[in-house]
Amino acid sequence: NLVAAVPLQYSIPASVAALAYLNGRWRLGSDLKNLYSFIITQVIGNIREKKDAVNLFYKFEEHAKTSPDRVFLIYNGKSFTYKESYERVLRYGTWLKTKFGIQKNNVVAIDFMNSDTFIWLWFGLWSIGAKPAFINYNLMGTPLLHSVKASGTAILIVEDEVWGTLDDETKAGLQAANFREDGGALQVLPFTSSVALEIDNIIGKREPNEARSGQKLNNMAILIYTSGTTGLPKPAVVSWGKVGVSPDLVRRWLGLSPEDIFYTCMPLYHSSAAVLGVGGVLAAGCAISIGRKFHRQGFWDDCRASKATVIQYVGETCRYLMSLPPSAQDKNHNVRMAFGNGLRPDVWPAFKERFGVQTVAEFYAATEGPSALFNLSNNSFSEGSVGVSGAVIGTLLGGTSVVVDMDFDENKPVRNAQGFCTKSKPNSPGELLFKLDETDIEKNFQGYYKNKGATSSKVLRNVLVKGDAYFSTGDVLRRDHEGRWYFCDRIGDTFRWKSENVSTAEVAEVLGQKSKLLEETNVYGVLVPGHDGRAGCAAVVLSPEQQAKFQASGAVDAHTLQELASHAQKNLPRYAVPLFLRVFKDEQASNRTGTNKQQKHMLREQGVEPSKVTENGDMLFWLAPGESTYRQFGEAEYKMLSAGQVKL
The missing domain is CATH 2.30.38.10 (Luciferase; Domain 3)
Known part of the structure; x- marks a missing residue:
């Protein structure tokens, strides 16, 4: 027997090493953990449905009873325990029912920036069996009118500060006598400090369970809107199964405990912060610290003040944090994990190293999607991937x-x-x-x-x-x-040039390596007169140092243009090198959503017609045939292309 002939002191380490190898090669440990989490959360969801308790109000109520003094919410320097939060939710629910006569399953639209009031309204609606529709507070004009109307609501509660940003035409549209699809009027309530005071003086009443009964896992819990990057926002139905099962799965995947403090300044109108952030915290019974909105300068100060252990990011958030000047305080925090989606491969390792964040929990999902991918990354093996499956x-x-x-x-x-x-x-x-x-x-x-x-x-x-x-x-x-x-x-962002497929994400990743020159890069394909397919165009925000030079002189540094062209030509196939470069006049012009995700459709429509690009102060450059640097592209060059005098 060969095994019996191996001394014990050698066989055990060898066995451990073999098991470690197999685990690393096939990721048995993480797979089994994820599989167990998936099964147990499905079982819990089914049990809740059988008990007619899929509404997460019951989970909130449970924490208020079992851990009344544990902190649930930190906002604007104030802390609210689960008991205090529960009492506020009941007051808001009572106010909503008496003020508006809201009934079971009614949809109510709320248009708020991140705040404690957002949470109270949200769970207050759930407490009386109603359903919230989360409106993106950045919307104005047609997109806002469309979003509210598409929810079918008869009531819009809008934060006073948000209401103040709307123009008179939009306000008039919302207050039109026949605003709703059924021809009725919309009740619009700007939520002022006097309204908040009115609610504070109400005695909250818990509605009987019948007010929330009859809900199944696939019934609607919330309406959350698509980002509108490909048209007007669409209200996606987020089910009780998704708001219950997904957060519980995330809580187990992240290893959240009651001692954790989860920080997010991502907008609560989006599923990442609302369903996975607030929902995940509720599943774990820990605390959530909410930032009003994303400000890179105050991000880490908020984390330190709240003693956050987990932070949430979406889109380009981590890149923006990397653009901050290095500080001795960079690693002075309690954050052990960054959780989110959209962390680019070129930023990933640098972000971990600079800020001392041990773990990145990257996921891939869509608000309306039925599944997701997960990558809990502690090493370089899975850096840059949105999911890992063994x-x-x-x-x-x-x-x-x-x-x-x-x-x-x-x-x-x-x-x-x-x-x-x-x-x-x-x-x-x-x-x-x-x-x-x-x-x-x-x-x-x-x-x-x-x-x-x-x-x-x-x-x-x-x-x-x-x-x-x-x-x-x-x-x-x-x-x-x-x-x-x-x-x-x-799909639709990938474009063909010279009979080859060009991935905008891969081109942006290469250009993003020039972080000393560029803060943000958005790549897309543009139609060019006299040419088949689409040529690559990179719309960029310069780094703070370069941006200061640009705004002072009104010109982009020639060395910067040459270095970008050289880097692209050395690191990309010829067909993938952006032939056009659009430099935004400032960061605010860079076309991104409230969740720091880039938008391309407007940029694609404007193309490389100089009059459309430069009307807002942006500058346009091109890599002309035989050139090794980007040069300014104006009406004369555009006419040459249109006349067929230049072949790219």
Whole structure:
């Protein structure tokens, strides 16, 4: 017996080493933990449904009874315990019911910046069995009117400060006698300090359980809107299953405990901060510290003041924090983990090193999507990936997600002669699809509120076999041989030039390596007169030092233009090098959402017509044939292109 012949002092370390290798190679530990979390949260959700207690008001109430003195919310220097918060929620619920006559399942729109009042209104509505619609406080004009109307609400409660930013035309539109789809008027209440005082003097009443009864996991809990990067915002139905199961899953995945303090200044109108942030805190019974809005200068001060242990980021947040001048205080905090989505690979390791953050918990998901990808990263192995799945997850849950080959000219999956899609090979980009129950689509995908057309457009049928159904994410991802998932692009953002597909995310990542020159980079394809396809254009915000020079002189430093061109030409295929460079006059002009995500559609529409680009003070440059630096691009150059005198 060979094993018996091996001395014990050698066999045990060898066995441990072998197990460690297998765990590292196949990620058995993380897979088993995630699988257990997935199963147990589903079981808990089903139990809640059987008990007719899917409303998270009951979880809030439970903490108020079992841990009344534990802090739940920190905002603007004030702390609120679970008991104090619960009492406020009851007061707000009572006020909402008596003031407006709100009934069970009514939808009420709230248009607020981050604040404690946002939380009280939200849970106050849940306490009486009503449903909130979270309006993006940055919206004005048509997008705002559309968002409120699409919710079907008869009531809009808007923060006084937000109301003050709206123009007279928008206010008149909201207050029109026939605003609603049914021809009725909308009740609009600007929430002033006197309204808050009125509520503080109310005696809160807990509504009986019947007010919240009859809810199933797939019923609507909240309306949360898409970002509107591809058109007007659409209200996505966020179910009780999602607001209950997802936060519990995240709580287990992150290892949140009652001692943690979770800091977010991401907008509460978005699912990341609301469902995963507040919801995750509620699942763990810990505390959440809320920032009014994102300010890079005050971000770490807020973290230190609240003694935050976990921070949340979305989009370019971490890049903006990296643009701060280095400080001796950079690592003076209690933060052990950064949790969010959209952390670019070029920023990831630098952010961890500079600020001493041990763990990055990156995920991929969509507000309306039925599933997600997760990557809890403590080392360099999974840096830059939006998800990691090992052998266990791949085997048992492999059918729940699939990447399929794309036709990037038509922006849709390729179908073979039999009409089915083709699975993409490892490391080959394609659209990520999530499996749906073809017999009950609404079980995991509730779609968009009262919008069957938009809902059905997200469901693909007959993908791999006849009759199956998948959720179309609209995103291009790739998965490597090691089980790491990487985000490539939004469908429609990838463009073709010189018969090659160009990933805007990959080009932005390369340019982002020049952090001393650029603070932000947004890449997209533009139509060029006399040319097929789209040429690459990079719209950039200069670094603070370069921006100061730009604003002082009105010109971009020639060395900066040459260095950017050289870097792109050395590190990108010729077809992927941006031929145009748009320099924003300032950071505010950079077209990003309230969640620090970049928008491209307006930039694409403006293209490289100098009159459209420069009307707001931006500057436009191009990499002319044979040139090694970007030079200014104006009307004369545009006329040459239009006349066919220059071939790119």
